[in-house]
Amino acid sequence: MEAQFITGTGTDIGKTWLTCALLRHWRTEGRRVAAFKPVLSGFDPRRAEASDAGQLLAALGREASTAELDAIAPWRFAAPLSPDMAAAQEDRDIDFDALVGFTRRSAGADFCTTLVEGVGGVMAPLDARHTVRDWIAASGLPCILVAGSYLGSLSHTLTALEALAKVGAAIKAIVVNETPGSSVELDGMLVSLAHHAGGVPLLAIARDSPQAGVARLAKLLC
Ligand SMILES: Nc1ncnc2c1ncn2[C@@H]1O[C@H](COP(=O)(O)OP(=O)(O)OP(=O)(O)O)[C@@H](O)[C@H]1O
Numbered sequence: 001m002e003a004q005f006i007t008g009t010g011t012d013i014g015k016t017w018l019t020c021a022l023l024r025h026w027r028t029e030g031r032r033v034a035a036f037k038p039v040l041s042g043f044d045p046r047r048a049e050a051s052d053a054g055q056l057l058a059a060l061g062r063e064a065s066t067a068e069l070d071a072i073a074p075w076r077f078a079a080p081l082s083p084d085m086a087a088a089q090e091d092r093d094i095d096f097d098a099l100v101g102f103t104r105r106s107a108g109a110d111f112c113t114t115l116v117e118g119v120g121g122v123m124a125p126l127d128a129r130h131t132v133r134d135w136i137a138a139s140g141l142p143c144i145l146v147a148g149s150y151l152g153s154l155s156h157t158l159t160a161l162e163a164l165a166k167v168g169a170a171i172k173a174i175v176v177n178e179t180p181g182s183s184v185e186l187d188g189m190l191v192s193l194a195h196h197a198g199g200v201p202l203l204a205i206a207r208d209s210p211q212a213g214v215a216r217l218a219k220l221l222c
């Protein structure tokens with residue numbers, strides 16, 4: 001299986017949750033897995049285990065030590081802001097070419113199942129010239145687009161698809177991760193999305209029975 005880039009329509013949509021669920025699923029099948037969260041904002045070293053990278057490391061069965069964090073999440077910033085703004089607060093910037101180089105090396109390092117979690121949504125700025133979609137395109141990885149099922153998500157999801165299509169990014173699947181308490185019925189949203197998603201495979205993750213969707217996605221990717 002080639003490496004996959006996990007992106008989303010926005011922040012807090014379930015990228016880390018899904019990445020961890022896939023890692024755990026594949027590990028129970030005995031697969032060798034790897035995961036990276038190259039750019040991490042809102043990082044508090046006193047709560048490293050709770051960070052995205054800490055969660056990925058836990059799903060991989062590894063410690064959230066500084067060495068492990070450096071290995072999977074080298075660009076860590078304290079402020080819970082978009083990467084460009086979080087970096088600016090520390091008088092730093094993200095070297096885009098170095099980020100793409102790191103991602104390509106991470107994706108190709110081992111013969112195993114590799115997931116790379118992005119940051120925020122597809123158009124989150126990394127610096128003055130690049131957003132997450134440029135990172136995806138330059139890395140050459142196919143992506144999984146994670147969306148919610150809240151009212152308004154159809155437009156956000158189709159807008160994200162257009163943005164990815166514009167840079168020629170390959171989209172392996174759209175995962176609609178059910179939004180708790182939403183008035184939008186999950187299956188109905190998938191029917192509507194299918195009319196406009198240009199044949200991209202669609203999967204739903206139901207909050208009360210997530211395993212079926214995770215297993216379907218895991219199979220689709222292998
Ligand atoms: N299917 C799910 N079942 C239970 N909890 C979920 C599910 N999806 C997301 N969550 C929870 O919702 C919150 C946000 O999810 P998550 O951290 O995965 O989002 P994210 O897209 O990775 O956010 P970020 O942009 O900060 O990286 C977390 O507390 C996560 O555990």
Ligand SMILES: [Mg+2]
Pocket residue numbers: 015016017052117
């Ligand atoms: Mg995350």
